[in-house]
Structure formats: structure tokens, C-alpha cells
Amino acid sequence: MRATRSRRAAIALTGVLALFLSACSGGDTGESGPADLKMALWSSNKDHLALLKKVGDAYVAEHGDTVKSITFEPVTNPDYIAGLTTQIAGGDIPDLAWIPEASGPEFVDAGVLHDVRDTLKGTDGYKLDDILPAALAPWQDDKGGVYAYPFSNSPFALYVNEDLLKTAGQPDVAALVGTPDYTWQKISDIAAATHGKTKAVGLNIPTFNPTNWSAVTMLAGGWGATPWSEDGSTCEFASPEMTEYLTWYQKQISRGAIPAVSGNAEPAAFASGDVAFSIAQLSQSGSLDDSFKWSFLPLPAGPKGYHPIVGQAGVSVLERGTHKEQAADFLAYLTNPTNAELLAQFFPPPRKSLLNVETLAKAAPKLSPEAIQSAIIDVVPEAKVKSQHRVLSQFSDKVRAGLDSVWSGGDVKAAVTGICEQISPTLKG
């Protein structure tokens, strides 16, 4: 009697578990007919969504036999890649996704992204060779495969609060551009003096907090430094160039030119009017008004010369998505020359044919044509993408932890040596 009851209980428990596991399994529904495409986005800006929906609706109207709907889903996790990874791990795989440049090589290397080269090349009027080679390079592999369209290719520039500098009795920075005096050292001198006289923030790097350490190391190119070797196998944090750069950066914090790190808090916004200099992209101009006079200038030079930097985002087709071919076809439509011009009203385009003042002025109407020309158009062709690595996520936290002592005035040499000891095994694989 007891054995029978135990058996019944075991059968019931097995049934419940089987039901639970089958409910969790998800996977391909095996549907046929026109696809419902889904694209994951980092932005939840209503204007961005409206534009994408407009393009998506037009595509569905033309290709109703293969695609019956396209849904654009903002991933609302504060850490977008963490949210997207969780979504993918849970089996809810979008067909297309917005991929920030830092994760590009990792996604390409892991085989997460679908090669869309043939689809793009084979699309009438697409003009793949119109895309700047430097912009496309991070999304290609050794075999020439193309894994994303870099729809946003935005160089970093220097915002200057001219009113604040005038109040502090500092020189006209715009007049320094193009002269040998237009250097990081000069800018930080002015920043420190402005901070000393007005108590305002000197030189601000808006995206920098301890976790986002790459926002600081991206400037190291002006000192001839990179965080790791070009092939990614060797740690270069302990190089003399990087040590010199970080020592300089640390000194700027200690003398007030750059604000001190405060836990996880973001620095003050340039739009507040209480910041002398801010390193940011052109989209930042949208938050500025006429409450103070400001200018938008190319980045200054370091001791080893001028080193323009571009931040990117690509749109990709996911290899594990269920409608790869339809998604690749929609990607070709979304990023063809006509629609790329529409996207350019929000994101600086990677297409040579669209790199002109007229197109970019739509994205940043508050910038003067001269500023767009000197800080964007002249810069983009030679700008380098921020340092990337194919296993960046695996060691990024170790670098974050190691650099913390630099921000708080610790021994730079010991910090960078410790970082290289920690991450070298991962870099070597």
C-alpha cells in the first residue's frame, strides 16, 4: 500500500517536472509562412522608435509575402548587453539587434552574428563600398564577412563653455584649434584654472565612471598608448606610454582639472552650465540651449599627436534567430542609401555619400556648419574606434578593480602591473 502511494507521488512529481521543463524549453515553434521579425534596441527614444516603425511598416507593405510584422523592442536593462545576453540565454532570441562597438568583436568571434555580406552586396542599389572602410572594419572577420551595419559612427569632440571660461579669465579655446598649443595639457591647465576660480567642474568625461573605464583609456592614444596589443594577446597597461598617460590623468584629478571619482555617481552634465569642458558626441548638443555660449571642437592632441576617436553601434542579424534570411533582407532595406539618410537624422552615418554638412545638420541642428565640418566630417575618415577585444567582458571587471586605485591617487605603476598580472592569462586564452 505504502509502495503504491510512493509510486503515485513519484509519477505525479515527474509529471509536474516534465510540464515545467517543457514550458521552459521554448525554442523554434516551427512556424511557416511570413515571419514576425523582432529587433532589440538600446534606445527607447520615441522619435527613434517612430522612425524605425515607419521604415518597418514600409518594408512589410512591400514584402508582405515574407515578413508580416516587425517589432522594435527596447531592452530596458540599464546594462543593455547584460539584458540582451539574458534574453538570448533564455531562448527569446531577437532576429536583429543593436550592438555597441565594445561587444562587436566578442559577438563576431563567438559566432553570435550572421554574415550578411552576400545579402548586402546582392541588394540592388545598396553600394556596400560607400561605407567607410574604417567604420566597417570592426564588424568584419579575416574572411571578409560582414556582421553588422555601423549605423551610428559618431566621433568624440570637445564641448566648451565659453561663458564660463570668460568668467574665469581664460583664453579663447576655439582660437587654439589648429595651433601647436591645442593640446590636452593646455586644455587641462585651463580646466584647472577655471575650477580654481569658479569652483565649476573643469574637464568632464560624461560617460566615465569606474565601471566604464574605457571612456578614460580611449584618450590614451594621444600618448601613444593602447590597453593591449593589436592582436589582443598581450596586456599593454603596464607600458611606459600608458603609465605616463594614467599618471598625467591622476595628476589632473589631484589638481582639480578633472573631477574626482565619487563611487558610482555620474559626473555633472555639461548642459548644467557648470562644466568648462566636456568630451562627448554630437548627440549631446540636443540637450543644450542658449542659456550659455558654447562651442563644439575637435579633440586636442596628446604628446604623441592627434588621435581622433569614434564610438559606434551596429545593427546585426543574430545567428540563432529563426528568420535569418528575412532579417538580413530587412537589414539591407533598413540601411540602404535612402533609409541610411533617414537614420542620419539621429545617428552620424558611416556612408561617405552622407558625410556632408547638410545631412549631419539634421542630426545636430544646434551645431554650426563649421563645427560639423571640423569636428565630424574632417575627423571621421581617420578616426579609430575605441579599443575593443574579443573577450573584453571576461576581464573588464578586473581592469575596473585594478584602475580604482589610480583614480584615488594610488601607485600607478603598481596598479597597471597588477592589472596585467590579472588579465594576461585571459588575453592569451
Added chain:
Amino acid sequence: MTARTSAPDGRRVVPNPRPRPDRDRWLGVAFVAPQVLGVIVLGVVPFLFVIWYSLNEWRPLTGEMEFTGLGNYSRLFADPTFSASVVASLFFSAGVLVLNLVIAISLAVLLNRRMKGITAFRTIFFSPVVVSVVAWSVTWGFLLAPNGGINGALKVLGIDGPSWLADSSTALISLVVVQVFKGVGMNMVLFLAALQSVPEEIREAAQLDGATPWKSFWSITVPMIAPTILLTGILTTIGSLEVFAPVQLLTDGGPGNATNVLPFFLYRTAFVSQQFGYASAIGVVLFAIILALTMLQWTSRRKWVHDEV
């Protein structure tokens, strides 16, 4: 054998209805089944999955999973970041436990008296419990900033305060303070309830025997509220070992690994470093630590908790 129909004194007794053990048993099962099912489906099964994942190398982006046995565990115990996380977690937990209980008992004793406006005081001390942890942490972020409220107050006294959250010697202590003031109100209420159940006559008798208030507190009040101390101690330990939101919002685990407590280390390993198997191993170890500390507290109760054997 028949049911008794009359009492020994001759009064008529109505027989009890016939007991129906099967029906009662199934009724009981029906009542507890939803909860048991919930615990199995939402607690036990996921935990079994976590144990399984911890024995694998799982690449979430590609969906590949490779069995590695205890590889994640041997890697974990050789990882200096893990050691730093365990130290940070235990320090944080011990700090929160001691400060929370001491402050909660002190507040409860102070507020366990009849005086005008006592309800307002109790509400003030309890109010942080109902404030969102995000709003609470963000507000403390402003207070602890280099130019924030606390350093502003110190400046008035002529003291230059540190960068509380960016200095490795003060960051974890700052988090302890943030967490203690967030949760102390709940324990205070539990202690208030316990204090109100201590018979006044015993305290009065002690007073008549010449016991000082301090002696009376240690010898009468503390033993009588010991069951509540045990309960709050266990709950506070578990809660502090699972802390996450203030760490993410205030320090992101830094500076260095000073505030990289185990739940935060687990989160970063899984969702930022994308090492789900390794993160699962951290989860299993965290569970083991919580279980061990809870068992330690529970088994120690016989030595100090009133009426426990």
C-alpha cells in the same frame, strides 16, 4: 466496542462524530499543495538547475554547454576576486548584524514608553523600511558624495571629509550604514512587540529587590526577548548576505573589490562577464554560506535563548 453514551456521573454524552482521518489528511494536503508546489517549482527546481549549471561551462550567447565537473569550483577557490568578495560579504554582514540589532533594541527600549508623540517617533524610525531601496540608495549617494551633505556638515566643524564611496577604507563601512538605517525600523518594531510582552511585574519585582535598570535590562529583558533576537538575527544575516541594490547604485563593487560582495560578484560574473556556469558556482557557495551561518545561529539558540532546549 461501542461509543460511550454516558459520563461516569451519569450525564448523557453526545458521541463525537466519527473521525475521518483520510478526508482530513487530503484536506490538509489540498491546503498546503499550492505553497508546496510553489516552493518546488520556483525554489527547489531552479536551485537544482543552478547546481547543474555550476558543473558546466555555459556560453549564453552561443547556447553551448560543456560539462566540466567541479572545474568551476576549483577555479573559484583559486580566484582572488572571490576571496575578496567573501571577506567583503562577511564584513558587511557582521557590521550590519551587530549595528542593526544594537540600534534596533536601543530604539525599541527608548520608544517603549508612554509619552506624548511616541507614535510619531516610531513612525519616523520605521519610515525608511517602506522607502524604495533605489530612492534610499540614490539619496545616500548625494549625502556621501565628496561635496555632499555629510562632508558639508563636517566642513562646518572644520573637518575635511573623505570621498566616502571612492575610498577603499570607507566605502564598505558607508554601505553598512546605508543598509543599517534602511532596515533597522523593521527590527525595532519586532523588538517593540517583544518588549511589550515582557511582564511588568517581573521588572517591578527586580526593582524592589534593588536591581538597577541596567541589571534589570540584562538579566530580565534580554533573556525574555531572546527568541526575537534569534529571529531578527537570522533574518538580518540572510538579508545582509543577499545585499545587491545599494552596491550597484553606489559603488559598483569598487573601489577595487572593497564592496564587491558575493551577490554583486555573482551578478557581474553572470550578466556582464557572461560566465553563467561560473556564476552558478558562486551562487551555490553563497547558498552554502547562508545555510551554514543560519544553522550556526539556530543550533546555538539552546545556549542563550529563553525556554529553548
